[in-house]
Amino acid sequence: MISFLARRLLSGVALIFVISTITYLLVYSSTGEVARNILGESATAEQVAEKTAQLGLDRPLLTQFIDxxxxxxxxxxxxxxxxxxxVTSALAARIPVTLSMVITAVVVTAILSTILGISAAVRGGWLDRVIQFVSVIGFSLPNFWVALMLVLTFAISFSWLPATGYVPFEESPIGWAATLMLPVTALVLGGIASAAQQIRGATIDVLRQDYVRTLRARGLSEGSVIYRHALRNAASPALTVLSLQFIALLGGAVVIERVFAIPGLGSLTVNAALLGDVPILMGIVVVMVVLVVIVNLIIDIAAGWVNPKVRVQ
Incomplete structure (x- = not known):
């Protein structure tokens, strides 16, 4: 188990270094006009040169990266x-907001997609067809369009939920839940359908295995066969799907936070990209990659605990 974790940690550190290096080289190689953007069009050439030197952009790119x-x-x-x-202060204020939304969306996706996927695999029939149809529809609808429809329906037409804004959990748990309900719904609609489809396929493959027929022949109840044996072996691909869902939800949060005016990493990313605020962008990239590495490590540990064969792979 220790070697298993060590391999995952080393690969995670290597991934962080590679992505940070590539991103740095890409964004800092296009900072030629940043000093003028900061000072404005009325700035003189001398002022622009002085600001460029102040930011350290007149040094070789390799020297800037090493520093x-x-x-x-x-x-x-x-x-x-x-x-x-x-940058650390800006990130510290935004990370809890985005994580509260994304983690809630992942939990909701995991619960509902597991229930729907297993039900479709076991029962089949109309439920299976409905889930497959909904998965296609949910995957094809842009989440920003879903978000706008939710705002028009539940915030503007019925005034049941707030259309924009964010309330911290420590300030008001009820207000926090109310402000996250529409953004989380917009994030998970497509994810639940696609994850349920993947879990359905994994469960069907497991239920076709010889050992499942043996367990049934021995007289075990259908519930015991499914939940104590089959589900354990189908959990590994399901966990992989959820890790991919987390990455997709982080990307979707960029758009959703803009729609609902939520002060998270998504809105910070858009503002920094529009302004060309490279230090903020680099901080966001590193944080995003670290979050993905941590989640994948947790998923790998969970998969190894559920199915010990995974540790050997």
């Missing part, structure tokens, strides 16, 4: 070029 990497390893990602706010 950034050394500071990043200590948790210092610099300051925003436009607001002078430390």
């Amino acid at each position: 950034w990497l050394g500071n990043a390893l200590t948790g210092d990602f610099g300051v925003s070029w436009f607001s002078s706010e430390p």
Whole structure:
């Protein structure tokens, strides 16, 4: 188990380094006009040159990267070029907001897709056909369109839920749940359908195995066969699907947070990209990759615990 975790940790660290390096080279190679963007069109050439030197952009790119990497390893990602706010402070204020939305969406997706997927695999018939049809519809609808329809229906037409904004959990748990209900719904509708389809397929494959027929021949109840044996072996592909769903939900949060005016990493990413605020963008990229690595590590541990054969693979 220790070697299993060590391999996953090393691959995660390598992934963080590679993606951070590639992103840095891409974004910093296109910062030629950033000083003028900060100072405005009325700035003189001397002022632009002075600002470029102040930001350190007149140095060789490799030197800039080595300095950034050394500071990043200590948790210092610099300051925003436009607001002078430390990147770590900006991220610390936004990460809990995005994680509360994404984690809630993952939990809802896991519960509902597991129930629907297993039900479709075991019962078949009309339920199976409905889930397959809904999965196609849910996957084809853009989540921003779903979000707008939810706002028009439940926030504007019926005034049941707030259309925009975010309430921290510590301030009001009820308000927190109310502000997340529509964004989470917009995120999970397509994800539940596709995840249920994947879980259905994995469960059907397991139920066709010889050992399942043997268990049934021995007189075990159908519930015991499904939930104590088949589900355990179908859990590994299901967990993989959920890890992919987490990554997709992080990407979807960028759009959803803009629609619902939620102050999370998504809105921060869009604002930083529009302004060309590279230190903020680099901090967001590193945080996103670290989150993905952590979630994949947790999924790998859970899969190895459910199915010990996974540890050998």
